[in-house]
Amino acid sequence: MERNELKKLLADMSLQEKVDQLVQLAGFFYLNDVESILLGPAKEMGVTEENIQQAGSILGSYGAETLKKIQKEYMEKQPHHIPMMFMLDVIHGMKTVFPAPLAQGAAFDPELSGRCASAAALEAAVSGLHVTFAPMVDLVRDARWGRVMESNGEDPYLTGQLAAAQVRGFQGEDMSAFGKVCACVKHFAGYGAAEAGRDYTGAQVSDRSFQEYYLKAYKEGIDAGAGMVMTSFNTVRDIPASTNVWLMRDVLRGEMGFDGVLISDYGAIMETIAHGYSEDESAAAANGIKAGVDIDMMTNIYAGHLAKLVEDGKIPVELVDESVWRVLELKNKLGLFENPYKDADEEAEKKYILCDEHRALAREAAAKCCVLLENDGILPLDPKSGKKVAFIGPYVNRKQMNSSWAFTGDVEASVTIEAAAKEVFADDKTTYLAGSPVLNPGQMLVGFFDFKPEEITEEQQKEMLAQAVEAAKAADTVVLAIGEHYLQSGEATSRAMLDVPEPQMALLREVAKVNENIVVVLFNGRPLDLREIKATAKAVLEVWLPGTEGGHAIVDVLTGAVNPSGKLSMSFPHCVGQVPVYYNAFTTGRPTIPNVPERFKSKYLDIPNDPLYPFGYGLSYTDFAISPVTLDNAVLTADSEIRAKVTVSNTGSVSGTEVVQLYIQDAFGSVVRPKKELKGFKKITLAAGESQEVEFVIDEPMLRFLRADDTVGSEPGLFRVWVANSSAAGEAVEFELK
Numbered sequence: 001m002e003r004n005e006l007k008k009l010l011a012d013m014s015l016q017e018k019v020d021q022l023v024q025l026a027g028f029f030y031l032n033d034v035e036s037i038l039l040g041p042a043k044e045m046g047v048t049e050e051n052i053q054q055a056g057s058i059l060g061s062y063g064a065e066t067l068k069k070i071q072k073e074y075m076e077k078q079p080h081h082i083p084m085m086f087m088l089d090v091i092h093g094m095k096t097v098f099p100a101p102l103a104q105g106a107a108f109d110p111e112l113s114g115r116c117a118s119a120a121a122l123e124a125a126v127s128g129l130h131v132t133f134a135p136m137v138d139l140v141r142d143a144r145w146g147r148v149m150e151s152n153g154e155d156p157y158l159t160g161q162l163a164a165a166q167v168r169g170f171q172g173e174d175m176s177a178f179g180k181v182c183a184c185v186k187h188f189a190g191y192g193a194a195e196a197g198r199d200y201t202g203a204q205v206s207d208r209s210f211q212e213y214y215l216k217a218y219k220e221g222i223d224a225g226a227g228m229v230m231t232s233f234n235t236v237r238d239i240p241a242s243t244n245v246w247l248m249r250d251v252l253r254g255e256m257g258f259d260g261v262l263i264s265d266y267g268a269i270m271e272t273i274a275h276g277y278s279e280d281e282s283a284a285a286a287n288g289i290k291a292g293v294d295i296d297m298m299t300n301i302y303a304g305h306l307a308k309l310v311e312d313g314k315i316p317v318e319l320v321d322e323s324v325w326r327v328l329e330l331k332n333k334l335g336l337f338e339n340p341y342k343d344a345d346e347e348a349e350k351k352y353i354l355c356d357e358h359r360a361l362a363r364e365a366a367a368k369c370c371v372l373l374e375n376d377g378i379l380p381l382d383p384k385s386g387k388k389v390a391f392i393g394p395y396v397n398r399k400q401m402n403s404s405w406a407f408t409g410d411v412e413a414s415v416t417i418e419a420a421a422k423e424v425f426a427d428d429k430t431t432y433l434a435g436s437p438v439l440n441p442g443q444m445l446v447g448f449f450d451f452k453p454e455e456i457t458e459e460q461q462k463e464m465l466a467q468a469v470e471a472a473k474a475a476d477t478v479v480l481a482i483g484e485h486y487l488q489s490g491e492a493t494s495r496a497m498l499d500v501p502e503p504q505m506a507l508l509r510e511v512a513k514v515n516e517n518i519v520v521v522l523f524n525g526r527p528l529d530l531r532e533i534k535a536t537a538k539a540v541l542e543v544w545l546p547g548t549e550g551g552h553a554i555v556d557v558l559t560g561a562v563n564p565s566g567k568l569s570m571s572f573p574h575c576v577g578q579v580p581v582y583y584n585a586f587t588t589g590r591p592t593i594p595n596v597p598e599r600f601k602s603k604y605l606d607i608p609n610d611p612l613y614p615f616g617y618g619l620s621y622t623d624f625a626i627s628p629v630t631l632d633n634a635v636l637t638a639d640s641e642i643r644a645k646v647t648v649s650n651t652g653s654v655s656g657t658e659v660v661q662l663y664i665q666d667a668f669g670s671v672v673r674p675k676k677e678l679k680g681f682k683k684i685t686l687a688a689g690e691s692q693e694v695e696f697v698i699d700e701p702m703l704r705f706l707r708a709d710d711t712v713g714s715e716p717g718l719f720r721v722w723v724a725n726s727s728a729a730g731e732a733v734e735f736e737l738k
């Protein structure tokens with residue numbers, strides 16, 4: 001629709017009709033008879049039949065047939081026949097589920113994540129959707145927080161690169177194009193800094209850390225053109241994000257230049273009352289619209305109060321018009337005025353959903369996200385060696401390998417480890433046993449009322465264990481597939497312990513008594529305390545929550561069909577007491593000196609300062625040698641460049657891929673600076689014996705930071721450079737910025 005027509009449409013709308021464009025309801029409001037809705041959820045929520053008939057968007061429903069029906073009936077009743085927008089959390093896959101975002105961070109592969117987002121967008125679009133509430137780009141450092149699973153990790157540069165790639169993957173160059181949807185960068189802002197790692201608490205970070213670490217990836221996603229941003233549940237500077245004028249108008253729209261739609265998180269505007277910020281619903285509505293939050297998700301705060309606030313002169317109608325304009329503009333960008341059904345098409349659903357191409361991509365991605373943490377040489381396994389392999393653990397034959405944010409995924413379509421292993425290992429050389437439940441029988445997960453606890457008796461559990469131990473005894477090698485329950489990570493799943501559930505650790509201990517050749521395959525949505533697993537197993541393969549093709553990908557890696565190349569996107573602590581732990585921290589005035597056990601140093605009495613496994617770390621089946629880094633100049637100026645070069649050699653016996661990482665430290669500054677910061681990375685694949693030069697260009701803009709005077713810029717002085725395959729590896733060389 002032409003801009004002037006859109007302007008005319010806005011001018012023709014009644015006040016309540018405008019307000020209702022800013023209301024998002026659940027799809028089920030339109031899928032049940034009006035009477036039951038009005039007397040049930042609508043009444044409970046405080047929304048009227050008019051609100052329902054005029055609501056600008058819905059969330060939570062999908063399917064071409066369903067959404068076409070909703071749209072048709074809605075537009076017939078909508079006074080100006082304005083199309084509705086359909087939104088859903090397609091975080092890492094629609095029906096074909098790709099690895100969880102924390103896993104995708106470990107692939108260090110923006111191109112791959114872009115392809116996964118594009119495939120997810122296609123399946124979402126043909127299912128009738130217009131907007132996905134992804135990518136989640138919250139920087140994370142606290143493994144207690146269950147939503148680290150949805151993040152790409154602890155580094156601003158890596159998460160920024162992936163945010164931009166995912167936005168482009170979801171939206172393409174034109175979000176109205178076939179197979180594209182609008183991306184929504186979330187949760188703005190600083191949600192990952194939730195105090196004590198407990199969901200929904202305040203972000204206790206300094207303005208400086210907020211700027212230097214937490215805001216950067218949102219900016220990359222917005223600069224990539226994200227059409228929407230979602231507010232976060234937490235407070236920033238002790239004001240709830242969803243009513244935070246500084247955060248939303250000064251930072252998001254002012255400094256970052258975001259002019260798209262800002263949607264609240266679920267009920268987040270109303271929750272500013274519980275925060276003790278908005279005194280009542282009317283105040284919450286005024287505070288939300290003043291902050292420039294355009295859509296109120298799933299409450300009656302805007303629906304029931306905005307019009308009266310305007311009529312009573314308490315808020316100018318211009319604030320409402322501004323938000324309605326952004327909503328209409330987004331609908332226009334999606335082409336909905338010309339085609340309200342966009343790509344919704346049952347035939348296209350059959351063609352694209354879970355198609356071979358998407359399955360192949362899911363398999364490729366899941367393998368590339370695997371991180372080999374330990375291997376004494378027991379891996380890769382040779383299916384033709386004639387050796388007996390016992391696949392043991394609750395994840396051996398478990399289809400649910402998706403995250404809790406992949407509820408649209410087709411779990412039945414998943415390929416399990418057992419199914420994949422049977423394709424390559426001889427039946428008479430393998431056994432497959434669960435050995436234990438995921439959780440203790442009867443164990444509930446707080447708040448998951450639809451959760452079905454393991455219903456096995458103590459006797460059955462003992463029998464499962466005994467059978468597994470027998471199988472382990474008879475095998476040459478045990479592949480132990482264990483991990484968190486998929487509902488132990490995601491929203492509202494903070495954990496104070498970072499352990500693999502007890503029955504599975506008991507399984508590990510009993511198996512280890514009869515067979516020392518153990519390969520642990522780890523399923524988890526967060527860093528865990530792996531000290532006992534590290535001490536017991538001969539290999540540890542981190543597979544995260546790998547998605548639909550998890551079984552194929554894992555067997556591909558176990559057998560060496562794919563040489564693992566993943567690198568940790570988040571540090572793994574020794575134990576929960578070490579959290580938060582992250583590589584780009586400050587040194588402190590009393591840094592510990594390796595192997596010098598001094599008392600008055602910044603340290604723990606009971607664990608090392610370094611994490612058990614550092615950011616950027618991951619092994620391969622081959623060996624890579626990275627030469628000392630050379631700089632083509634020891635001095636950098638504002639308009640020059642330095643080329644940092646290494647030679648990477650594959651000194652092993654098989655081809656492999658290495659993630660070569662560039663880290664820089666600003667040795668002294670007007671404020672203290674991190675020990676090092678990731679400034680670049682390159683993935684290179686080398687055949688056995690092959691060498692390749694890898695070069696990074698260092699320039700002055702990459703050295704800029706928020707200085708003591710609150711300006712952003714670089715400062716002359718000494719800098720150190722590492723080029724290595726982990727944040728904890730390599731030797732530094734120095735240059736000076738003049």
Ligand code: GLC
Binds near residue numbers: 059133
């Ligand atoms: C949830 C989540 C958010 C999600 C939204 C809609 O509470 O915080 O990430 O997009 O509600 O489901």
